[in-house]
Amino acid sequence: MSQQGYVATPPYSQAQPGMGGYQPGFGAPPAQPLYGHYGPPHSYPSGQLGGLKTAPSLASPVLLPPSPAHFSPSGLQNGGHSQRFPPPMSTPSASPYGAPPPAMLPSPASPAQAPPPTHQLTNQLSGMQISGYGHAPPQGPQTPSSPAPPPAFQHPPPMSTGAPPPMGAMTTAPPMGAPGHFPGPSPLGGGGFQQPPGPMGPQGFPAQPGPYGGQMTGPQPGFPGAFPAEAAQMTGPQPGFPGAFPAGAAQMTGPQPGFPGAFPPGASQMAGPPQKKLDPDSIPSPTQVIEDDQAKRGGQVYATNLRGQVPPLVTTDFVVQDQGNASPRYIRCTAYSFPCTADLAKQCKVPLAAIIKPFATLPKNETPLYLVNHGDSGPIRCNRCKAYMCPFMQFIEGGRRYRCGFCSCVNEVPAFYFQHLDHIGRRVDFYERPELSLGSYEIAATLEYCKNKKLPNPPAFIFMIDVSYTNVHSGLVRLVCEELKTLLDHLPREEGAESSAVRVGFVTYNKILHFYNVNSALAQPQMMVVSDVAEMFVPLLDGFLVTFQESRSVINNLLNQIPDMFANTSESETVFAPVIQAGVEALKAAECSGKLFIFHSSMPTAEAPGKLKNRDDRKLFNTDKEKTLFQPQKGVYEQLVQDCVSIGCCVDLFLFPSQYTDVATMGSVSMHTGGSVYKYSNFQVPVDGDHFLSDLRRDVEKPIGFDGIMRVRTSTGFRATDFFGAVHMSNTTDAEMAAVDSDKAVTVEFKHDDTLAEDAGALIQCALLYTTVGGERRLRIHNLGLTCSAQLADLYKSCETDALINFFAKSAYRAMVNQPLKTVRDILVNQTAHMLACYRKNCANPSAVSQLILPDAMKVFPVYMNSLMKSAALVGSPELSTDDRALHRLTVTAMGVEDTQVLFYPRLIPLHNMEADGEGVLAAVRCSEERLSDGNLFLLENGRLLFLWLGHACPPELVQNLFNVPSLAHIGQDVKSLPELDNPQSKRLRSVIELIQQQRSHSMKLLIVKQKDQQEALFRQHLIEDKGLHGGASYMDFLCFVHKEIRQLLT
DSSP: OOOOOEEEEOSSSOOOTTGGGOOTTOSOOOSSOOOTTSOOOOOOOOOOBTTBOOOGGGOOOOSSOOOGGGGSGGGOSSOOOSOOSOOOOOOTTOOOTTSOOSSOOOOTTOTTSOOOOSGGGTTTTSEEEEOOSSOOOSSOOOOTTSOOOOOSOOOOOOOOTTSOOOOOOOOOOOOOOOTTOOOSSOOOOSSOOOOOOOSOOTTSOOOOOSOOOSOOOSSOTTSTTOOOTTOOSOOOOBTTBTTOOOTTOOOOOSOBTTBTTOOOTTOOOOOOSOOOOOOGGGSOOHHHHHHHHHHHHTTOEEEOOSTTOOOOOTTSOOEEEOSSSOOTTTEEESBSEEESSHHHHHHHOOOOEEEEOTTOOOOTTSOOOOEEOOGGGOOOBOTTTOOBOOTTOEEEGGGTEEEOTTTOOEEEOOGGGOOOBOTTSOBTTGGGOHHHHOSEEEEEOOGGGSGGGOOOOOOEEEEEEEOSHHHHHTTHHHHHHHHHHHHGGGOOOOTTOSSOOOEEEEEEESSSEEEEEOOTTOSSOEEEEEOOOSSOOOSOSTTTSEEHHHHHHHHHHHHHHHHHHTTTOOOOOOOOHHHHHHHHHHHHHHTOOEEEEEEEOSOOOSSSTTOOOOOOOGGGTTSGGGGGGGSOOOTHHHHHHHHHHHHTEEEEEEEOOSSOOOHHHHHHHHHHTTOOEEEOTTOOHHHHHHHHHHHHHHHHHSOEEEEEEEEEEEOTTEEEEEEESSOEESSSSEEEEEEEETTOOEEEEEEESSOOOTTTOEEEEEEEEEEOTTSOEEEEEEEEEEEEESOHHHHHHTBOHHHHHHHHHHHHHHHTTTSOHHHHHHHHHHHHHHHHHHHHHHTSOOOOTTSEEEOGGGTTHHHHHHHHHTSGGGOOOTTSOHHHHHHHHHHHHTOOHHHHHHHHSOEEEEOTTOOTTOOSOOOOBOSSGGGOOTTOEEEEEOSSEEEEEEOTTOOHHHHHHHHSSSSGGGOOTTOOSOOOOSSHHHHHHHHHHHHHHHHSSSOOEEEEEETTOTTHHHHHTTOTTSOOTTSOOOHHHHHHHHHHHHHHHHO
């Protein structure tokens, strides 16, 4: 079955290599690629880019292309045509793709190089055709107004080797079809359909009026790098008209200044009727995709009874009914149909991965997990592969035995577990046993699953407060102590328990540590000081860890005394590693797991183990040594991580720095112990206090498990090879987590080790052994069945863009500590081009190579990928602090799919049509400056930051209703929050903000930004469809560049 994806047709023939500042090939391959799924480099046969002659200097190799067979006509997967693309033209100057590059070339995300002007691809996407899957002609019917199309490829006449061939004429593009709009008879076919072109439907992109054919005059008016409509020939750029050419200009000779590698000498002129300006609305829109999915699947029940079905998007509001596969809230996959063979997987370059969030919170209208308890006999498991009893086990021989779905081993059913089978071979107690009928459930573990075969004690929370000069004088110490008096009533507890079993302890520190005895028998707390930080020990056992209910009065006494005790301190130096070591020793002595809450102010410079020195060197940005800035310091901190994980000690770090603190090192302990890092630069209580307190409350109260170990088992034919997340890997199969909470997700990559059978599918079982907050040892099991196919079309149909971006972000952020950032960005671009080129080659209908065709399920993948490449961690800009970039990297590593989705494509919400009596969050618009308007207000949120942008022409009455001041000019820089006013607009806006806050795992501080204000730059860098402020291409430029890379791979 041939299928058509998302089609864009440019009215030009072949792009010129090296146009627009990006050269073909995009950099040399790294010496030794560290991404597991990028195979070894292959060489390409010599060929010509789109029929154009390539100068030898431009024939740099494409980084790690697939072998030539992958794109040869004979290698087509789905009944291809013998000659789909024009044969390469051989010219003496064409050099093979394998030729070494002249130099490393700047990547699109590099700030040193401006993103490419889009002149060579100006109308690349002006004619769009969105389609589903199914049989369809390569070109839609022509509209009556269209001129007769010329042939798809006009090979230029023979010409001398000194000049390239002229731009050939293009086929006319069909007008745009819209999803869900079917003029004429209903389409046929099972797996999907292709809509005939037609006028714009309700959810579509606007149809393009006017003729599409003809030849290209060049870039269009109003478009960066454009020239006026009349221009038929070119000279060079004109003042005040970026990269543009005036009408009637003379023929261009050679590259022009500021127009990198534009045309080889003697380039032939481009002529033809004027072209319509490229409409940004004609390229795929993430907000449209989100709205369409919400309209189609929102509010519905999603039953998990089918193997390999693609769930609704993370942004869609739906209800899950577990019927044998884990809810997508627990597991999402990059693809729900795996290719049958390793060769197919290698060919398509789509990573096969699952993003597992074992403790995901479920909405109130979904059933919580059932607990299975088999008593002393413990969980029932396969004898060979140790998989736990689940819906994938098949009972045979009247119910006396069962065949394991993972390894096919036949096991005896224990006598106590025996049950008869019904007429279809299913146990008669099928619906009474969660482990037989549900995808996710918990199993009570026996002593065999406990350390030293002894039941664990309930975990403990230790609050460790830095009482150095900075924290005391900022008011932080007093703020924390006041909050803890009420917060300790809300410690996490077992479901149904009256009070929490979690014990608490308190430490204060600067250069030395102070431990507190808060035994309930005491009238006053006692302080014990440890000044020898090199050999850390806990000076008391009894009375350090207590239950809050029993020792409430002593603890409140202590919390009242701490701020006054250190009020006059002048000590500014701190220690850090000994503080964690003290926490580990305390938990070890109490024989329990637990969590350290550390409130820390500055880089640890006092003489002690783990002392750090400033290594923040901006001169390393955009060099090969930049990666060292993100590598944690070795030695003491590596040992700390191992000590923490072995005892089940999680570290949550709250940082309040005023300068560089080496987050890469300090935060690494949190990252590898399942903890979180929060950073409040230049902390001021009036400005940041509420934000910090709401983070602290969430952090203390959220569901959590301790001393966890996770293993992912798979059916035969593939296996888990790599783990990305807030985990520690001491071997290749077990992900150890000192703690795992409801926000943490682990991304697991799979590789083939044999052929997968289409009928058996691909089965995944994630088993997490952990200790509950009540001190019980449990197993949490999540099972998921995927389909397998020998057709690449099925893989592309089942891809999930949001999960793919989560995987790429985590793998890129891991690679960036071992490879130069430019190499990492190059790999991302090449992988994107390879995935889309393989789809084009093997799954799409034959069509002109100049058309950009995207798989329907991945049509917005390029905008997310471009956003990732412009993210703080991957852009070496001196304007971004090293600590912020390191924090971004650590935070994303532990994120789930819903968090990375909104981080890489923020929600921009217009508020001008805010109905006072409306409900829910308003619809978002595309994340671009073009959507802003002077007279309006906009909210922008990405899960970490929340902006309220005020256009300079906002109506005074709206400003009055929201801020209680007469005009915008009266809103000063010091306004950090919305006043609570008693009018419908104020109430509605505050309810929208509250709803957004509830949807996110972190609290977000509201930043109020006025148009053309100094702070507006921070807001604008999150408009990710535009050019990056710190470097990086716009969405349009990136799409054009990726298209050029795809064409190069296909030619």
